[in-house]
Amino acid sequence: MLPPRIPPNNPIQVQKNGMIHPDDAIRQTDDDASSSRASAISLGYLEDPFSKLLYKSNLSIPNSGISNNRKPPLINIGTHHRTIGLDKIINEFLNSGNKNEKKQIVSLGAGSDTRFWRLMSQSNSTKISKYVEIDFPHLTSPKAQRISRFKSLQFALSSNSSYIEYENENENSSNSINKIFEISKGGTKLNSELYTLLPIDLRTSSSSSSSSTSTKTTTIKEILSEELLPILNFNLPTLFLAECLFPYLNPKESENIISWFGENFNKCLGLIYEMIGINDSFGKVMKRNLSSRNLSLPGSEPFPTPKSQADRFLNSNLGKGVFTSSQVKTLWQIREEIIDQEELQRISKLEILDEIEELKLVLEHYVIAWGVKGECLQNVGI
């Protein structure tokens, strides 16, 4: 029997009237992130056995062995530095505090990200009591299908399983493994002991009340409380990751999300990765390229500098003491201060890079910013 067909990631939704959905351009950004990761992996910058299971490029030509995934060196190096920088902070979070203390992670706008599976194949995986991923249902649906199809992804869902790479991934999952997770909401939600995949639009949304024709506005804080509080423990250190998400939300929406996490968890680490400098000459080119794809970045305008990104955790609108300290590093600083010389030497041999000045310019336009509440991060090695 043929395995169930898995649609390409993030298929374009053509509506009944023939129009393309206005959110499609945003949803397609997952393809940018995942194809960059696939390129960096295929060239040896990163190791990640899970990427090929969770991401199937729309650009590959089926059965031809041809993949259009190779990105320019600047993008591959940026993807490497961003991954190493975020991994470093996330591992410090997992290793901080009491040895036996469990930790929770919520990845917002996770798309086809593989980080959960990479973390669960490492030694500190036992520290994770829950990992939640959130995205539009159009993205969670193919991800849930892939998880239910590939046994090499299911090891991470339960504390009783461990990682085995299966040779024949095309076989349907065995019944015994299937019992460790359940799929609901028309195939868009997946729930298991250690991992939950949730279909949520992270913007403020409205819904019609059942009793009348009036429309009730549901705030993003209400949605997060309803969906996350039943599955998370507010006493456990909790990290939220917004990797290339907030630029697509309006600033008030991202502020509400940051404040919700700070208000609800006693120990919280907020971690943001995104572009800065949207109005300088580099940023303007980027903005023009994106607008030709119908994409705008309403959430980037108010945060054009590294400091403005760090300060969003200390913004007085969040309320007093929601986050107590914050830091930020550009990807150039991550390269200079955090990544081992040996590793830089290794990747320098993978491709020829013409211009270090150009690399510096690009890397200075991306930052990792983090805000801390309570004791949940000891030392980022900086």
Ligand SMILES: C[S@@+](CC[C@H](N)C(=O)[O-])C[C@H]1O[C@@H](n2cnc3c(N)ncnc32)[C@H](O)[C@@H]1O
């Ligand atoms: C550039 S991708 C990044 C994916 C992933 N974080 C990574 O770095 O590999 C942005 C992701 O945010 C998601 N996203 C954007 N706006 C969203 C919203 N309002 N609600 C939920 N997800 C959203 C997109 O669907 C997409 O998967």
